[in-house]
Amino acid sequence: MSVDEKKEQPRESLEREIDAVVSAETAGLEPEQAGEIREKIRQRVRAEMEREIRLKTAADRREEARRIREERQKEKHAGEGRMFQRFNRNFRFQHMVMFSSVILLIVTGMPIKFPNFILSRFVISLWGGINNSTIVHRIGALMLVYFMVHHLLYTILSRDGRRDFVLLLPMPKDLRDAVQNIRYFLGKVKEKPRFGRFSYIEKFDYWAVYWGCIIMIGSGAFLWGESIALKYFPKFVLDIAHEMHSDEALLATLAIVIWHFYNVHFNPERFPGTLMWWHGQISEHEIKEEHPLEYEELMAKQAKTAAEVNPQ
Amino acid sequence: MKRLLSLLLPVALTAALFALPGVAGAKPPTEGECMECHGDKTIEKSLPGGGTLSLFVDEKGYRASVHGKGACTTCHTDAKAPHGKLEKVSCGKCHPDSEKSYAQSTHGKGHAKGEREAAWCSDCHGKHDIRKSGDAASRTFRLNIVGVCLKCHKDRAIEEQYKLPGQQVMEAYENSVHGTALKKSGLLGTAVCSDCHGNHAILPGDQPRSATHRQNIPTMCGKCHPGILEQYEKSVHGKGMRGGIAESPVCTDCHGEHTITKISDPSSPVFSKNIPKTCSGCHEKEGISSRYALPKKRFSTYMDSFHGIALEYGMTKAANCASCHGFHDILPSADPESRVNKANLPKTCGRCHPNAGPNFAKGPMHVEVTPQKAMGVFTVRVFYTVFISMLVMLFVLHVGLEHLGRRRRRREAEGGKG
Numbered sequence: 001m002s003v004d005e006k007k008e009q010p011r012e013s014l015e016r017e018i019d020a021v022v023s024a025e026t027a028g029l030e031p032e033q034a035g036e037i038r039e040k041i042r043q044r045v046r047a048e049m050e051r052e053i054r055l056k057t058a059a060d061r062r063e064e065a066r067r068i069r070e071e072r073q074k075e076k077h078a079g080e081g082r083m084f085q086r087f088n089r090n091f092r093f094q095h096m097v098m099f100s101s102v103i104l105l106i107v108t109g110m111p112i113k114f115p116n117f118i119l120s121r122f123v124i125s126l127w128g129g130i131n132n133s134t135i136v137h138r139i140g141a142l143m144l145v146y147f148m149v150h151h152l153l154y155t156i157l158s159r160d161g162r163r164d165f166v167l168l169l170p171m172p173k174d175l176r177d178a179v180q181n182i183r184y185f186l187g188k189v190k191e192k193p194r195f196g197r198f199s200y201i202e203k204f205d206y207w208a209v210y211w212g213c214i215i216m217i218g219s220g221a222f223l224w225g226e227s228i229a230l231k232y233f234p235k236f237v238l239d240i241a242h243e244m245h246s247d248e249a250l251l252a253t254l255a256i257v258i259w260h261f262y263n264v265h266f267n268p269e270r271f272p273g274t275l276m277w278w279h280g281q282i283s284e285h286e287i288k289e290e291h292p293l294e295y296e297e298l299m300a301k302q303a304k305t306a307a308e309v310n311p312q
Numbered sequence: 313m314k315r316l317l318s319l320l321l322p323v324a325l326t327a328a329l330f331a332l333p334g335v336a337g338a339k340p341p342t343e344g345e346c347m348e349c350h351g352d353k354t355i356e357k358s359l360p361g362g363g364t365l366s367l368f369v370d371e372k373g374y375r376a377s378v379h380g381k382g383a384c385t386t387c388h389t390d391a392k393a394p395h396g397k398l399e400k401v402s403c404g405k406c407h408p409d410s411e412k413s414y415a416q417s418t419h420g421k422g423h424a425k426g427e428r429e430a431a432w433c434s435d436c437h438g439k440h441d442i443r444k445s446g447d448a449a450s451r452t453f454r455l456n457i458v459g460v461c462l463k464c465h466k467d468r469a470i471e472e473q474y475k476l477p478g479q480q481v482m483e484a485y486e487n488s489v490h491g492t493a494l495k496k497s498g499l500l501g502t503a504v505c506s507d508c509h510g511n512h513a514i515l516p517g518d519q520p521r522s523a524t525h526r527q528n529i530p531t532m533c534g535k536c537h538p539g540i541l542e543q544y545e546k547s548v549h550g551k552g553m554r555g556g557i558a559e560s561p562v563c564t565d566c567h568g569e570h571t572i573t574k575i576s577d578p579s580s581p582v583f584s585k586n587i588p589k590t591c592s593g594c595h596e597k598e599g600i601s602s603r604y605a606l607p608k609k610r611f612s613t614y615m616d617s618f619h620g621i622a623l624e625y626g627m628t629k630a631a632n633c634a635s636c637h638g639f640h641d642i643l644p645s646a647d648p649e650s651r652v653n654k655a656n657l658p659k660t661c662g663r664c665h666p667n668a669g670p671n672f673a674k675g676p677m678h679v680e681v682t683p684q685k686a687m688g689v690f691t692v693r694v695f696y697t698v699f700i701s702m703l704v705m706l707f708v709l710h711v712g713l714e715h716l717g718r719r720r721r722r723r724e725a726e727g728g729k730g
Contacts, residue, residue: 115621130625182710185717223618227665236675240688242618243681247696254700258707268718 018045081284084298088160092280098147098209099277104140105216106253108133113246141220148213167197170207174200196293201263208259212252219245340385341393347371349394373441403433413513416521420512422474429470436460452511457504458485458494484570489577501536508532527553529562543640548647559600566590566639582639585623587632588614613678629664636660636677652677 022041026034055061070083087095108127111120127133154161177193178200184192193199198206222229222241229238265273276282287295349355350369357365374380385391387401404411414420414433422430436452443450451460464470466482485491485505493502508524515522523532530553534541544550544563552560566582573580581590592611594600601608614620614633622630636652643650651660654673662668679686681693 111625112618112621115624121625124625130622130627134622134627182713185713187717187720227667230665230671231667231669232671234671234674235677236686236688239675239679239686240692243689243692244696247693247700251696251700251703254704255707258704258711262707262711267714 014049015042015045018042081288083281083283084287085280086276086282086287087280089280090154090158091160091164092277094147094151094154095277097143097150101140101143101147102252102256104136105144106249108137108140109249110253113249138224141217141224144213145217148217164197168203168206170200170203174203194292195290196297197291199290201259205255205260205263208252208255212248212255215244215248216252219248340383341391343371343384345393346384346391369440376443377441378444379440379442401434410512417510417512417514418516419514427474429464429473431464435464454500454504455494455498457506458491461505481570488570488572489574490572503536507536526558526562529564533563540640547638547640547642548644549642559594559603561594565594582634584628584632584634585626587634588620588623591633607678609680610678613680617679631664635664 018041019038022034022038026037029037055064107123111117111123111133114120124130124133127136151161155165156162177195180189180191180193181200183189219241222233222238223245226238229241264270282291284295287298347369350367351371353366353368355367357367359365379386387403388398390399402411410433415424419431423432438451443453445452445454447453448455450456462482465476466479468479470476471478486495490503493499494504510523513521513523517524517526519525520527522528530541530544530550534544545554549561553562568581571579575582575584577583578585580586588611595606596611600606615624619631623632638651641651643653645652645654647653648655650656657673657677658668658670661672665672676685679689681690683690
């Protein structure tokens with residue numbers, strides 16, 4: 001009560017002030033007209049002040065904006081249900097750093113693997129020649145190294161990171177899911193495999209990045225610091241690093257283009273792509289469809305908390 | 313009577329001289345007498361073809377010439393006053409050596425055969441106004457020689473008639489490092505036509521005695537580039553050439569002939585980016601590499617390396633053949649003096665890769681990916697080839713099956729509805 005009173009005080013004085021100004025300005029008008037104008041102004045001021053009181057901090061404002069967006073979203077896709085936060089901001093940032101670096105690396109690296117490809121010369125010339133594109137490649141490499149370090153720290157230090165890491169570990173269930181999924185594709189079974197937070201497809205993606213980063217950063221470091229590397233290793237080791245760097249790059253590119261792009265963006269349910277990498281949210285409909293086990297877990301948890309708050 | 317005779321005789325003889333030209337024992341005319349007619353600018357003779365030939369002799373020009381102190385009749389021995397057609401002047405009377413070497417040259421032989429266009433002394437040296445070659449006004453002064461040669465050698469009709477090299481060859485010289493040094497910078501030290509081809513004894517390059525014959529080229533170029541000749545003579549190419557191996561490259565095989573440009577010029581065959589192509593012109597030839605037991609696949613292995621690819625994309629600081637093997641001083645890797653001898657590799661590689669140590673020499677430089685030559689790289693390549701093809705097949709299979717399943721289910725759903 002006392003809090004509300006405090007809020008009311010400045011509001012009343014402000015209203016009085018406005019009333020005085022309006023009376024002075026509308027003195028020459030008919031009393032009915034003046035009353036109408038006064039009422040309009042009063043309503044507008046009240047709405048604005050209420051909003052001001054509600055949105056005290058920047059965080060509140062963001063929350064408000066999100067709420068409005070969500071409402072609009074809900075209106076647009078009525079069948080999707082409410083939205084769940086699937087990837088947190090940190091995780092999305094890591095993903096963005098990684099994909100920008102990987103795009104830079106592929107664009108500047110592939111022309112070196114395939115110098116006779118018809119577009120290679122053009123792609124190199126986009127950067128203003130080979131001297132620049134090799135610098136861009138190194139910038140991409142630094143971004144990837146940063147991503148790797150960031151992700152390792154995230155895995156160790158963040159609660160979400162630790163949880164996701166455990167959930168990403170390959171399990172016997174993944175093999176069963178894969179077999180069932182294929183049988184489902186073939187029409188041998190009616191039931192789709194029920195995935196948890198991460199399906200075997202996503203786990204493959206995740207561990208492919210691990211494997212790729214280790215090979216690419218490792219061999220790339222040899223090639224970048226060739227003079228230092230050759231202090232400790234004979235030249236044929238560098239030749240092997242060169243070959244690995246080039247072959248693994250091709251593998252990674254193919255995995256991204258065929259596997260990741262298809263499963264995440266180009267498959268008919270998502271075509272022409274999803275913005276989950278940007279907002280990190282998944283709809284109720286989608287989470288039920290793709291990650292039923294996770295959905296059930298979430299629902300169970302919510303029910304439990306609700307029961308704790310209102311024990312009845 | 314005797315006295316009368318002695319008085320009359322000179323008079324009679326003088327009269328006879330004027331009255332009967334061509335009488336034996338007649339006195340040769342003096343310069344003044346010659347110039348009485350030939351000093352007239354309008355004096356000319358009509359030619360059978362219809363044109364006219366000026367017979368005017370510029371006395372001033374003649375007096376300033378190297379022969380200016382002599383007399384007309386020294387060269388025109390059969391001249392009298394007045395006279396008809398004179399015999400052709402023979403320079404060899406006083407210049408026997410020049411005449412001898414000229415007679416053996418391609419011009420001399422042509423001239424002897426009666427080819428009218430074949431250059432004769434006067435075509436290059438001029439007639440009455442011949443000056444010493446050191447004189448800047450001379451036709452044969454170094455800066456003027458190219459113009460003198462091109463008078464005929466840029467003439468399309470002559471080129472076609474005698475099957476001479478085309479215009480583009482002459483133009484190439486003008487744009488070459490020698491030509492621009494001459495034309496733009498006016499350098500006397502630059503090579504003009506006669507420096508390479510000789511002067512009186514010019515012969516086509518396919519004749520062994522020609523200065524431009526393959527076996528004479530290093531010596532010829534070495535006249536002006538002696539330091540390089542010295543390096544070349546010690547190189548495997550130089551030794552081969554001197555040993556009579558005709559396939560061993562001489563200067564022009566790498567640098568070009570009339571087209572020689574600076575190595576910084578992108579059109580030069582020895583511009584860094586063009587070097588691999590120039591070297592592989594011989595070294596990728598199956599015949600040459602097997603005849604001289606040279607290692608094979610040098611070019612393809614280089615082009616597969618980062619050096620080769622980067623150079624191809626225009627990174628001129630990337631190592632080309634010459635960066636490691638040297639150029640004028642190329643030696644086989646077995647030679648301890650060679651830049652690519654195992655013992656010297658750290659130093660050679662160290663020119664670009666600072667602190668290069670002995671590890672640079674451990675492993676092949678031109679990596680041929682075979683189990684014998686590079687087991688490690690070969691294993692990695694085979695592993696990845698298998699791995700990538702398997703994974704891609706799995707990906708495609710998974711994606712394809714998913715699609716088929718989706719289509720089947722849609723059909724079933726539609727069928728169910730209907």
